[in-house]
Amino acid sequence: xxxxxxxxxxxxxxxxxxxxxxxxxxxxxxxxxxxxxxxxxxxxxxxxxxxxxxxxxxxxxxxxxxxxxxxxxxxxxxxxxxxxxxxxxxxxxxxxxxxxxxxxxxxxxxxxxx
Amino acid sequence: xxxxxxxxxxxxxxxxxxxxxxxxxxxxxxxxxxxxxxxxxxxxxxxxxxxxxxxxxxxxxxxxxxxxxxxxxxxxxxxxxxxxxxxxxxxxxxxxxxxxxxxxxxxxxxxxx
Numbered sequence: 001x002x003x004x005x006x007x008x009x010x011x012x013x014x015x016x017x018x019x020x021x022x023x024x025x026x027x028x029x030x031x032x033x034x035x036x037x038x039x040x041x042x043x044x045x046x047x048x049x050x051x052x053x054x055x056x057x058x059x060x061x062x063x064x065x066x067x068x069x070x071x072x073x074x075x076x077x078x079x080x081x082x083x084x085x086x087x088x089x090x091x092x093x094x095x096x097x098x099x100x101x102x103x104x105x106x107x108x109x110x111x112x113x114x
Numbered sequence: 115x116x117x118x119x120x121x122x123x124x125x126x127x128x129x130x131x132x133x134x135x136x137x138x139x140x141x142x143x144x145x146x147x148x149x150x151x152x153x154x155x156x157x158x159x160x161x162x163x164x165x166x167x168x169x170x171x172x173x174x175x176x177x178x179x180x181x182x183x184x185x186x187x188x189x190x191x192x193x194x195x196x197x198x199x200x201x202x203x204x205x206x207x208x209x210x211x212x213x214x215x216x217x218x219x220x221x222x223x224x225x226x227x
Contacts, residue, residue, distance in 0.1 A: 006157075032212055043202060043217045044158070093157050097212040105150075105157040 003027055004096050006106035013084055014114055021079045021109045023050075023094030029074035030096035035067075038091040038108075050077040050094075084113045117141050120203055120218030128226050133190040137203035137218045140184065144205040146213070147179050149188045152200045152220065161201075162188070193225045 003026040013019050023033055031052045036044040048069055049057040056069035066088075068080040081088055089112050095105040120137045127133055135149075146165055150158035162177040164170045170177045178187040186203055200220040206213035 004157075034214070043219045044215075046214055046216075049214065091155070095215075102160055102163060103148075103212070103215060104160060107157045108155070110155065 004094065004104045004106040006092075006094060006109050008109060009107060010110045010112075012112045012114065015085055016083055018080055018082045019084055019111060021081075021092055021094075021111075023077045023079070023096070023106055025075045025096045028096075028098050030077075030098075031074060032097060033071060033077040034095045034103075035069065035077075035079050036093045036095065038093060044093060047079075052077075081111065084111070086113045089113045115140060116219075118203065118205065118216050118218045121221055122219050124222040124224060126224040126226060127193060129193060129195060131193050131225075133193050133197070133223060133225075135188040135190075135201050135203070135221050135223070137186050138184055139186070139205060141207070142181075142184065143207045144184075144216075145208065146206040147177070147186050148204040148215070149175075149177055150202040150204055150217075151197075152202060154199075158202055195225045195227050198223060198225045
């Protein structure tokens with residue numbers, strides 16, 4: 001099946017710093033990508049929809065100035081967590097729909113903010 | 115009330131048993147239904163997807179949708195220890211996977227050798 005990659009797989013940072021997470025579709029183009037957050041033993045919660053060449057659409061309650069999304073090409077979307085705090089520690093997952101009506105997820109990025 | 119309800123489990127069954135996982139939903143606008151499997155600390159893996167009411171089979175897995183009852187199921191036959199994971203039902207309002215996915219809370223499944 002289609003492959004979606006994420007980098008880094010794990011990151012530990014100090015409180016107040018910014019962290020960038022990359023999401024790439026490896027063998028297909030994606031004009032839309034989605035970013036999710038997952039806390040331990042909970043389901044995935046959609047944070048925002050990343051649109052190539054335009055602004056991201058954020059879900060209610062998600063701070064757009066804190067979670068910056070850039071979809072600069074048809075295969076790359078980035079999520080930057082700005083001024084990270086311990087409560088931002090979570091598992092961040094991206095996904096991308098394919099032309100075959102399926103949506104594939106990346107392996108996730110575990111963020112720990114000290 | 116959540117749009118998608120799923121029993122979180124945990125569910126523990128012996129190897130070889132038939133597993134039944136279920137979700138209910140409240141919004142009749144949902145049209146596209148999926149099941150994902152997620153191993154610990156990994157991203158979700160798409161198992162099956164379907165649009166219509168009825169059954170869809172793929173190997174040991176069968177997805178069942180009943181739109182009139184707003185009820186979907188995933189059956190796993192001849193369950194294996196490697197099937198131990200969290201299973202997430204998911205659905206979208208549109209007919210395309212490019213629509214926003216609404217997930218159930220996930221059911222943790224354990225297959226005992």
